[in-house]
Amino acid sequence: MSEYTRDFFLALDNGDELADFRTEFHLPEGLIYLDGNSLGMMPKSAKARALDVVEREWGEDLITSWNKNGWFHLAEKLGDKIAGLIGAGPGEVMACDATGLNLYKLLSMALDMRSDRKVIVMEGSNFPTDNYMAQGLIGQLGRGHEIRFAEKDEILNAITEDVAVVSLTQVHYKTGHLLDMKAITEKAHEVGALVIWDLCHSAGALPIDLNGCQADFALGCGYKYLNGGPGAPAFIYVAKRHQGAAHQPLTGWWSHAAPFAFERDYRPADNIWQTLTGTQPILSLAVLECGLDIMGRADMVKLREKSLNLSGYFIDLVEEHCGDFGLTLATPRAREDRGSQVSFRHEKGFAIMQALIADKVVGDFRAPDIIRFGFTPLYTRYVDIWDAVMCLKNIMENDLWQNPEYSKTSAVT
Numbered sequence: 001m002s003e004y005t006r007d008f009f010l011a012l013d014n015g016d017e018l019a020d021f022r023t024e025f026h027l028p029e030g031l032i033y034l035d036g037n038s039l040g041m042m043p044k045s046a047k048a049r050a051l052d053v054v055e056r057e058w059g060e061d062l063i064t065s066w067n068k069n070g071w072f073h074l075a076e077k078l079g080d081k082i083a084g085l086i087g088a089g090p091g092e093v094m095a096c097d098a099t100g101l102n103l104y105k106l107l108s109m110a111l112d113m114r115s116d117r118k119v120i121v122m123e124g125s126n127f128p129t130d131n132y133m134a135q136g137l138i139g140q141l142g143r144g145h146e147i148r149f150a151e152k153d154e155i156l157n158a159i160t161e162d163v164a165v166v167s168l169t170q171v172h173y174k175t176g177h178l179l180d181m182k183a184i185t186e187k188a189h190e191v192g193a194l195v196i197w198d199l200c201h202s203a204g205a206l207p208i209d210l211n212g213c214q215a216d217f218a219l220g221c222g223y224k225y226l227n228g229g230p231g232a233p234a235f236i237y238v239a240k241r242h243q244g245a246a247h248q249p250l251t252g253w254w255s256h257a258a259p260f261a262f263e264r265d266y267r268p269a270d271n272i273w274q275t276l277t278g279t280q281p282i283l284s285l286a287v288l289e290c291g292l293d294i295m296g297r298a299d300m301v302k303l304r305e306k307s308l309n310l311s312g313y314f315i316d317l318v319e320e321h322c323g324d325f326g327l328t329l330a331t332p333r334a335r336e337d338r339g340s341q342v343s344f345r346h347e348k349g350f351a352i353m354q355a356l357i358a359d360k361v362v363g364d365f366r367a368p369d370i371i372r373f374g375f376t377p378l379y380t381r382y383v384d385i386w387d388a389v390m391c392l393k394n395i396m397e398n399d400l401w402q403n404p405e406y407s408k409t410s411a412v413t
């Protein structure tokens with residue numbers, strides 16, 4: 001018999017120092033949401049903020065809002081708030097554009113700074129948009145760059161003297177494995193390469209120390225662990241020492257040294273403004289700030305500890321209660337090797353996840369066979385882990401996933 005009972009998890013919730021954060025989010029009735037790594041929950045404050053920015057700032061103040069309501073500096077202001085979460089300094093981060101777009105800008109800048117080298121190191125199994133963007137850029141540059149794909153354990157060896165840039169995602173979107181930012185960055189610098197860190201699955205999920213690791217560039221998503229809302233602006237980081245040193249290819253007016261001088265010819269800003277393109281989506285930035293303000297008050301060390309406890313108990317419970325049903329763990333078992341999600345492989349994964357969602361336990365499915373559960377310590381309770389696994393057990397024990405309804409696919413999985 002295991003030591004775990006529902007009461008054991010209720011007791012953990014009673015002693016949880018982060019428990020109060022849950023009241024700051026809108027919680028749909030009866031839902032166990034384990035997909036905050038894909039789309040974070042809505043901060044309650046977002047609704048009032050959205051209304052205010054629409055009714056007062058846009059409706060009443062109109063164009064004067066660029067100055068009066070701080071619209072012009074919003075991307076920078078939010079960037080500074082994100083900087084505090086990822087170990088960057090003020091003036092090193094902008095909240096802007098989309099993740100893929102920011103990667104394009106950074107890759108292009110890094111290749112420009114290492115113009116005598118032709119190799120980009122990437123993890124082939126990474127979230128595809130990162131690979132696609134690199135492939136698109138290589139085609140456009142037409143200068144014979146190549147991607148050297150390397151998986152987790154091959155990365156250090158792949159970083160050799162011919163490498164221009166190493167472009168990696170810190171936490172893997174499918175398996176949740178966590179790469180060693182410090183060791184990889186050091187190795188890259190040893191051979192004279194630059195590093196771009198994609199923080200999509202780590203910003204807001206674990207402590208990150210970009211400056212401590214001497215990272216060159218980074219980017220990430222606003223709508224995952226940062227709870228910025230669907231399609232929220234992403235972020236981009238350029239270490240102070242590189243600002244102004246590279247050519248940012250999307251030379252829109254907001255990246256000009258003096259946008260309101262309306263000069264004929266392009267002159268880049270020599271600070272983080274060089275990463276911008278043009279007018280930013282103010283409504284989206286405004287609600288992203290609500291998520292950032294909550295995250296900014298959370299103690300990242302405590303958050304990481306709770307995240308690892310949640311994922312660790314989840315692994316234990318699935319293996320104890322669902323061990324006979326062919327689910328294999330795809331996430332590293334060692335705490336220090338994983339981010340804030342747990343994935344299992346199962347050939348009927350798609351239908352299993354649909355059955356879970358029908359029972360109000362929401363995770364997601366990643367082809368071909370991964371069911372994925374994200375743990376967001378600000379609004380996920382320990383008892384949710386118990387209840388979610390009991391639900392999974394019921395589905396597996398009674399073959400509920402065999403319901404043909406659960407094999408119907410939609411556009412988004």
Ligand SMILES: *Cc1c(COP(=O)(O)O)cnc(C)c1O
Binds near residue numbers: 098099101127173221
């Ligand atoms: C979520 C995610 C993205 C998303 O890119 P968008 O441009 O926002 O669609 C990109 N890369 C990684 C690694 C991700 O996890």
